[in-house]
Amino acid sequence: MGDILLQLGHGFLNCFTLVHLLMLFIGIVIGLLVGVLPGLTLVMGVALALPFTYHMDVTASIVLLTAMYVSGTYGGAFTAILFKIPGEPIDVPMLWDGYTMGRKGMPAKALGWTLVAALGGGLLSAVIMVLLTQPLAHFALRFSTPEYFAVLVFGLSSVVALGSGSLANALISLCVGMLIATVGTDETYGAYRFTFGSPILADGIEFLVVMVGAYGIGEVLTRLETGFATKPIEKISNARTELPTWREMAPLKWMFARASILGNIIGLIPGAGATIASFVSYGMESQFGKRRKEMGTGIPEGIVAPQAAATASVGGALVPLLALGIPGSGATAIILGAFMLHGIQPGPQVMATSAPIVYTVFASVFIGLAFMSVVGYFAIRPLVKILDLPEAVVSAYVMTLCFVGALSIRNNITDLWLMIGFGVIGYLFERFRFPIAPLVLGVILGPLTEAAFMNSMISFGNDWTVFFTRPISGTVMVFTAIMLLLPFFQQWRAKKADTAKRGA
Amino acid sequence: MENNALRSTLPYVAGLILAAVLYHYAQQIEYSAHAGSLGPDFWPKATIAVMALVCVIEIIRRLLGSRQEAQGIAETFEKEEEDEAPPQTYPWLLTAGIVLVLAYAVMVTTLGFLFCTFLFLAAFMYLGRYRNHLAIWLTSFGITIGAAILFMRIAYVSLPRGEPPFDAITDFIRVILGG
Numbered sequence: 001m002g003d004i005l006l007q008l009g010h011g012f013l014n015c016f017t018l019v020h021l022l023m024l025f026i027g028i029v030i031g032l033l034v035g036v037l038p039g040l041t042l043v044m045g046v047a048l049a050l051p052f053t054y055h056m057d058v059t060a061s062i063v064l065l066t067a068m069y070v071s072g073t074y075g076g077a078f079t080a081i082l083f084k085i086p087g088e089p090i091d092v093p094m095l096w097d098g099y100t101m102g103r104k105g106m107p108a109k110a111l112g113w114t115l116v117a118a119l120g121g122g123l124l125s126a127v128i129m130v131l132l133t134q135p136l137a138h139f140a141l142r143f144s145t146p147e148y149f150a151v152l153v154f155g156l157s158s159v160v161a162l163g164s165g166s167l168a169n170a171l172i173s174l175c176v177g178m179l180i181a182t183v184g185t186d187e188t189y190g191a192y193r194f195t196f197g198s199p200i201l202a203d204g205i206e207f208l209v210v211m212v213g214a215y216g217i218g219e220v221l222t223r224l225e226t227g228f229a230t231k232p233i234e235k236i237s238n239a240r241t242e243l244p245t246w247r248e249m250a251p252l253k254w255m256f257a258r259a260s261i262l263g264n265i266i267g268l269i270p271g272a273g274a275t276i277a278s279f280v281s282y283g284m285e286s287q288f289g290k291r292r293k294e295m296g297t298g299i300p301e302g303i304v305a306p307q308a309a310a311t312a313s314v315g316g317a318l319v320p321l322l323a324l325g326i327p328g329s330g331a332t333a334i335i336l337g338a339f340m341l342h343g344i345q346p347g348p349q350v351m352a353t354s355a356p357i358v359y360t361v362f363a364s365v366f367i368g369l370a371f372m373s374v375v376g377y378f379a380i381r382p383l384v385k386i387l388d389l390p391e392a393v394v395s396a397y398v399m400t401l402c403f404v405g406a407l408s409i410r411n412n413i414t415d416l417w418l419m420i421g422f423g424v425i426g427y428l429f430e431r432f433r434f435p436i437a438p439l440v441l442g443v444i445l446g447p448l449t450e451a452a453f454m455n456s457m458i459s460f461g462n463d464w465t466v467f468f469t470r471p472i473s474g475t476v477m478v479f480t481a482i483m484l485l486l487p488f489f490q491q492w493r494a495k496k497a498d499t500a501k502r503g504a
Numbered sequence: 505m506e507n508n509a510l511r512s513t514l515p516y517v518a519g520l521i522l523a524a525v526l527y528h529y530a531q532q533i534e535y536s537a538h539a540g541s542l543g544p545d546f547w548p549k550a551t552i553a554v555m556a557l558v559c560v561i562e563i564i565r566r567l568l569g570s571r572q573e574a575q576g577i578a579e580t581f582e583k584e585e586e587d588e589a590p591p592q593t594y595p596w597l598l599t600a601g602i603v604l605v606l607a608y609a610v611m612v613t614t615l616g617f618l619f620c621t622f623l624f625l626a627a628f629m630y631l632g633r634y635r636n637h638l639a640i641w642l643t644s645f646g647i648t649i650g651a652a653i654l655f656m657r658i659a660y661v662s663l664p665r666g667e668p669p670f671d672a673i674t675d676f677i678r679v680i681l682g683g
Contacts, residue, residue, distance in 0.1 A: 487574040
């Protein structure tokens with residue numbers, strides 16, 4: 001414990017350099033803007049920022065991306081409360097009580113509750129993150145390749161099972177991602193796979209090209225098809241934040257803790273990000289909260305529950321990323337990519353080899369939450385002003401960022417063509433309701449899963465039962481099976497409820 | 505009804521064809537086999553097999569008219585936000601957008617990143633049905649100059665310079681920025 005605090009102290013000192021503070025501030029502001037703009041998603045924003053981190057040192061780049069991730073879970077609440085426009089899917093529950101409280105003439109108070117919830121949930125989750133990462137990483141040191149394979153399969157399965165849309169579509173999306181990852185020269189045999197004689201494909205397809213294309217170009221094309229039809233917004237001249245008093249907050253302290261811990265736990269599960277945390281927490285409050293019958297009428301519980309859980313999920317998602325090398329969400333998948341771009345592989349060894357970087361990132365989450373609160377409190381008016389920008393202008397700018405992202409990877413025009421191709425695939429996926437997150441995670445985790453599988457087969461004489469007979473890997477495989485059965489259980493329950501409804 | 509069922513199988517038929525094509529190429533992966541070891545073709549073939557299997561199941565399920573479909577857990581929550589009517593779509597805008605993006609990729613090496621981006625920005629804003637001419641050209645110019653400063657003076661990203669005579673534009677901007 002003393003060691004953790006000492007290292008965290010060093011992390012704080014490391015954070016207080018001009019470059020890191022600047023990155024933190026820029027990340028917070030961009031994250032808030034991305035959250036505010038309905039055309040930009042949090043994951044897309046983090047993906048677009050990744051190419052700019054090439055020339056930075058690894059700590060600065062991770063601090064920037066993590067700051068964006070933290071504040072991106074908060075910015076969308078402004079527009080949800082003020083204009084009934086959720087900047088992100090995370091903010092949909094904010095429409096039910098946040099916007100309603102605003103319509104009752106208390107938008108400043110609603111924004112105040114949001115700020116307190118994001119700060120409280122974020123801080124509690126950051127503490128849990130610091131306490132949990134090192135023990136989990138130490139435990140993971142016992143892992144051999146079968147255990148790694150099992151954990152990676154669990155991560156991939158939960159992305160499929162916990163995501164949105166059809167399970168079959170998510171599985172196909174994951175397979176496509178894993179196949180994209182196989183393009184290039186195989187590491188064990190040096191054999192060319194799906195290179196079609198192209199020298200640049202022999203080096204493989206950069207995951208960044210896939211991410212920026214699918215999330216950036218794909219999303220812009222989807223919105224272009226609707227003619228950038230956004231809802232007209234009403235003019236708000238007095239957008240400000242009014243913090244709740246201690247007396248108002250005291251009765252909600254257990255609810256705060258419940259929502260934050262729930263968000264943290266959901267964040268820990270690979271594939272379940274801030275959106276699920278936000279909805280589940282609101283649902284829990286509607287089912288079991290003291291004022292459950294008043295939910296939806298503009299009460300603070302309906303604002304605090306989703307916001308605290310959404311921001312708390314960030315700390316949770318960073319734990320498996322750092323301790324096991326498995327991203328818990330789309331945004332952490334990109335942060336994993338940033339680590340890998342700088343030659344660092346998160347996982348159990350990272351606490352031994354790169355502890356200063358990890359603790360600086362931890363410290364940056366604490367400082368980032370404080371920055372986020374200050375910026376959110378004082379700069380709400382200029383932040384929502386960005387909604388005045390026409391979507392065509394913002395989208396044109398996003399496209400330019402995508403082009404730069406592709407061109408800056410290897411200074412090769414082929415990457416631009418590939419990115420456009422993945423942009424069209426991203427659009428088609430969106431059009432036919434195939435989720436993009438499994439594709440991206442397949443591209444990133446595919447090579448790690450393949451390496452763990454192949455090494456296990458080499459070490460254990462092609463005995464595939466090893467994944468089920470070793471205690472840790474066997475247990476994880478059982479969890480994987482449960483995870484994959486969850487959607488079928490849900491389908492069975494829905495069918496049962498439907499039958500009961502018809503019978504009544 | 506039957507037409508709908510057939511149409512809904514199309515993405516999975518496409519997936520199955522893709523799987524068949526990729527399997528054909530996976531068969532052609534060349535390597536010197538190590539006795540008793542799995543080759544580099546095993547993993548892609550296994551992935552293709554899973555993909556093909558899922559596609560076949562979906563095609564059969566849809567042709568049999570089954571409405572039961574396992575959904576990801578998040579779908580339960582996201583359904584609640586889908587109460588609005590789907591927005592009107594403009595396929596010609598999408599087509600023109602894709603053509604514009606492809607044109608950018610074709611022209612960027614000839615025109616150079618800065619000039620090509622400037623033209624792209626303006627064209628894309630017009631395509632996005634924004635009609636404030638002054639704002640369009642000023643914004644395009646501003647973003648291009650901003651990009652030039654960012655990538656030529658701060659981040660040092662190597663971007664296409666263009667071919668004569670367009671490379672002169674890139675060089676001119678570089679000189680102005682003190683590069």
